Amino acid sequence: MTDTTALVWLRRDLRLADHAALARALREHARVQPVFVLDTGILAALPRADRRVAFILAALNEIDAALRAMRPGAGLVVVHGDPIELIPRLAADLGAAAVFANHDDEPAALARDAEVARRLQADGRALHTSKDHVVFERSEVLTSVGKPYTVFTPYKNAWLRKVGFHDFDAHSTEGLARALAPCPPDVPGAPARGVPALTDIGFEPVSLPTALGRGSAGADALFEDFKLRMERYAAQRDFPAQRGPSYLSAHLRFGTISIRRVARAAYERMLAGDAGAETWLSELIWRDFYHQLMHHHPYAMASAFRPEYDTIRWETGPKADAHFTAWCEGRTGYPIVDAAMLQLMHSGYMHNRLRMVTASFLVKHLGLDWRRGEAHFAQHLLDFDLAANNGGWQWAASTGCDAQPWFRIFNPVLQSQRFDAEGRFIKRYLPQLDGLDAKLVHTPWKLGPMAMPPDYPMPIVEHELARQKTLERFGRLRDLQRTTRS
Secondary structure: OEEEEEEEEEOOOOOOOOOHHHHHHHHHEEEEEEEEEEEHHHHOOOOOOOHHHHHHHHHHHHHHHHHHHHOOOOOOEEEEEOHHHHHHHHHHHOOEEEEEEEOOOOHHHHHHHHHHHHHHHHOOOEEEEEOOOOOOOOOOOEOOOOOEOOOHHHHHHHHHHHOOHHHHOOOOOOOHHHHEOOOOOOEOOEOOOOOOOHHHHOOOOOOOOHHHOOHHHHHHHHHHHHHHHHHHHHHHOOOOOOOOOOOOHHHHHHOOOOHHHHHHHHHHHHHOOOHHHHHHHHHHHHHHHHHHHHHHOHHHHOOOOOHHHHHOOOOOOHHHHHHHHHHHHOOOOOHHHHHHHHHHHHHOOOOHHHHHHHHHHHHHOOOOOHHHHHHHHHHHOOOOOHHHHHHHHHHHHOOOOOOOOOOOOOOHHHHHHHHOOOOHHHHHHOHHHOOOOOOHHHOHHHHOOOOOOOOOOOOOOOHHHHHHHHHHHHHHHHHHHHHHHO
């Protein structure tokens, strides 16, 4: 350890415990100063009422309060601006010998970090980054010939062969209290000490779903609750009216809880024969899978993983736009789709089964480009993660790696009847259907236009006709491929 100061640049790791970058900084430097940049480039693209910004500020307030409690005069430095400019300037102003951060493999983040590293190096400083967001990253799980996996099941099997308990070891931040540097009173880019309010950075006040928790304390409470239910996860996770999921997705996205901590718990219970834990661990492995795909195939974040699918002719024009608006606003006439879209708009969350149903409906019933739906989810999901959101949409659209076959088309009525049989979830978000019985709540149009519940639309497309159009749309691509090969 050297008698020097280090900056710890928080990004998608908003906690103080089991933190790879913070732990490394503590090992190598006598003093550390945590810092967070409210990136104006990212914030400018968001709606003015954005739950993610509120979620981040809540986590930052928790961190700042914890740092202040650890040592008088300490605290979190929060600045507002361009990190490419601010991080090197902060390092110089605070006399930091190095900056420590955790990996962020999104293409834009990699470009940002490369420029920050270049500027720091020009000033005689260094940027050190560590793995923290996933269990295995980048090229840690490869095929026998050293290639990245593009099919999940072989990747999962290789992941499970490779993993050991040491992969879940926590990165200890013991000693943080005595190593905290005094928080500087005046910092360029920070108008006042402490965490700004939403209105200070140009955002409107917005409510966060109480059930999803805030900060590390909220994540801890959710995880403790889920551990009591984990054994039932496999049986209950597909039913949106039941408390089946962990509800930790936003916390994993923003790092208010450690992936190592939750994966260890699932792995231990899987080894003990817990089927629910085994299924949940598989979902966590999907996160690793999508992130390694993004690392090796960054082009797929903006186009089809399978480039030939970029030639598909999606529906366009006024009618297509009207259908897209109806989908976004929960007015398709299919109750399970509409209830799911309203859940998203009301809470920033959507049940995982319903993400598949709504995505399939947009692409294979309305014939719309999957990127339109991906962008809508990106704007509204509290747990939005580029790799996972892109992977899920390309799976539903049959354009991605290991995607569902193009001829597999979810029937929204059957999905509704199977996973919300009594219509409990539907009625929660569509109270105008509350008077319908468990049979008609899935197909209210069968009452006829005159007897339909008020303020609920007839279906904007008919399932079988939409299915046939999708088979023709994808079939044309298949025929073209056959002609090209011959």
